[in-house]
Amino acid sequence: MDLSQIKMVVTDMDGTLLNSNHEVSSRFFEIYEELKKKNIAFVAxxxxxxxSMVDKLGSIKNEILVIAENGALIKKQEETLLTTPINKSEIDRILDAVRPLENVHPVLCCQNNAFVGGDSNEFLEMLREYYSEFEIVEDQKEVDQEVLKIAIYHFENSEKHIYPNVKHLEGDLKVKVSGANWVDVSDLNAHKGYALKKVMDEFQIASHEIMVFGDYNNDLEMLELSDYSFAMANAHPNVLKTAKYTTHSNDDFGVERILEKLL
Known part of the structure; x- marks a missing residue:
């Protein structure tokens, strides 16, 4: 594995760079400073x-590129480089598909805020980990902001309890099981692969010059763009099958270990 030509490192957050306590290690921040000295760019x-992402990466937030909302938003230093919103006509269709389901909680994700129903205090408490900015509304269909993604949560299992009920939207929209509890629905082009390809084109980065880490199905498209794609040991089977390499788990410094080899 020849890593001598790597110019950019891209990593997912939950289940990848973040440990099970949703923390970024101090070890990573030390490594980041060394990457910077070698002019290796970093993308979250x-x-x-x-x-929520920049809250986790506070000390370096003004130096890195951020691909948020599964690729529907790219920002650097508060400058918006790309948004890929959902067509307004599709929002009601998505909400109608999940509204009859029990214990399912949709979140309308906009550029500077998110909008949720207020029917579950347990859900709202959990949501604070992932959304620093959100507002409770009586009817999500009344939200008049540009919606980048609809994230749908189930406390037990998203693949079992949500995905079968929104699977029919595939083809018109991007439907991703993005975590054990989440399914994300967005525009067909709003995915991490589309956003990362834009970044690679802008910075003239080739597939052998980029290293990518991921753990879940919403990482598949961006993993496919790199000759040095790494699945975490804790990754979804689809990711383990797609990535060219594997590393240790997110609780065992999987990203940091490979970056130390890169350095």
């Missing part, structure tokens, strides 16, 4: 809200 790519 997540299904999370932008504000």
């Amino acid at each position: 790519a997540s299904g999370r809200q932008y504000h």
Whole structure:
């Protein structure tokens, strides 16, 4: 594995760079400083809200590129480089598909805020980990902001309890099981692969010059763009099959170990 030509590192957040306590290690921040000295760019790519991502990466937030909302938003230093919203006509269709389901909670994700129903205090408490900025509304269909993604949560299992009920939207929309509890629905072009390809084109980065880490199905398209794609040991079977290499789990410094080899 010849890593001598790597110019950019891209990593997912939850289940990848973040440990099970949703923390970034101090070890990573030390490594980041060494990457910077070698002019290796860093990109954080997540299904999370932008504000939530930069809360986790506070000390370096003004130096890195951020791909948020599963690729529907790219920002650097508060400058918006790309948005790929859902067509307004599709929003009601998505909400209608999940509204009859029990214990299912949709989140309308906009550039600077998110909008949720207020029917579950347990859900709202959990949501604070992923969304620094959100507002409770009586009817999500009345939200008049540009919606980048609809994230749908189930406390037990998203693949079992949500995905079968929104699977029919595939083809018109991008439907992704993005975590054990989440399914994300967005525009067909709103995915991490589309956003990362834009970044690669802008910075003239080739597939052998980029290293990508991921753990779940919403990482598949961006993993396919790199000759040095790494699945975490804790990754979904689809990711383990797609990535060219594997590393240790997110609780065992899987990203940091490979970056140390890169350095």
